[in-house]
Amino acid sequence: MEGDSVTLHTDTEIQRYDLIEWRFGDKGIRIARINKTANKISIYDDVLDGRFRDRLQVNDQTGDLNITNITTQHTGLYLMINRKTPKTPYRFNVTVYAHLPVPLISRDSCSSSKCVLLCSVLNVRDVSLSWYKGNSLSSSISVSDLNIRLSLPLEVEYQDTNTYRCVLNNTITKQTQHLNITDLCQTCSNVITLIVLIISVVPLVFVSAAVIYCFCGKSQQTKEEGKNYL
Known part of the structure; x- marks a missing residue:
């Protein structure tokens, strides 16, 4: 080292x-x-x-x-x-190895049920970057030459209760970052829930407005007819 x-x-x-x-x-x-x-x-x-x-x-x-x-x-x-x-x-x-940085985990994208996360490191060589689900290897990528950015995605469901960790290692040492699904994916999940709620509520608002308009219009029409009769 x-x-x-x-x-x-x-x-x-x-x-x-x-x-x-x-x-x-x-x-x-x-x-x-x-x-x-x-x-x-x-x-x-x-x-x-x-x-x-x-x-x-x-x-x-x-x-x-x-x-x-x-x-x-x-x-x-x-x-x-x-x-x-x-x-x-x-x-x-x-062969002399540089000290490894701690990998960074960030949210990449999300859908109605899943969240895509990225584990990334900068300026590393002769390393492997891996996702572990519990003690089992989930996915891995390696690089030998100097790379500006090395990233590995992971797709998880919002309600996933498994433990995940991202590991950067070479032949003599490693650095580990643990994943907190709740912290990284909760905001995304809340936004999607809000969007779904808005999509659901907006039509109701229009329907309610239409009903009120029809009711008011009908009442006004009845009053006018009464005046004409008198």
Whole structure:
């Protein structure tokens, strides 16, 4: 995880005339060197825009490389090469994961009986986003490259009493957000109920108005007829 320290162990013992080099990335950029003959350690932490600055330490007895306060920029291939021997270099593939955000649950849409919710996260990579119903996986989506927004929908009924949670995880950690159906869907349900009520009441209002109009009109007509008779 970002912020951790990692030590790349070689399980070797440096000999008197060894010349050890640590290299990083596909281009094999040198980041550290141990010259045992000269009894000298060199750290090249200004390379690659200084991403290794004040982060590298090497053990002059074992050749182990320690990287402190590691970031995602330090993901990649590391090689430990002994220039004085024909041995195959030690290879380390390091993957550094960023701290995961807590997923956000929001209401997307609603109908007369159901509510559609979205679980979303921003700017994540190498993760899975999943909905769980109780302890069972309901749906899931994964992304490997950096994504501006990752969303996963869930459709529930207003009276649903099951427990749901949205989980964002990578290979070493996870973040969970629990769903409260009542809080997110109640407003939507109330609006729909109000609309249905209005649709039901409005015709009654018109019918009532028509009845009153007819009654008043009839009364007025009767009065006029009475006057004419007199």
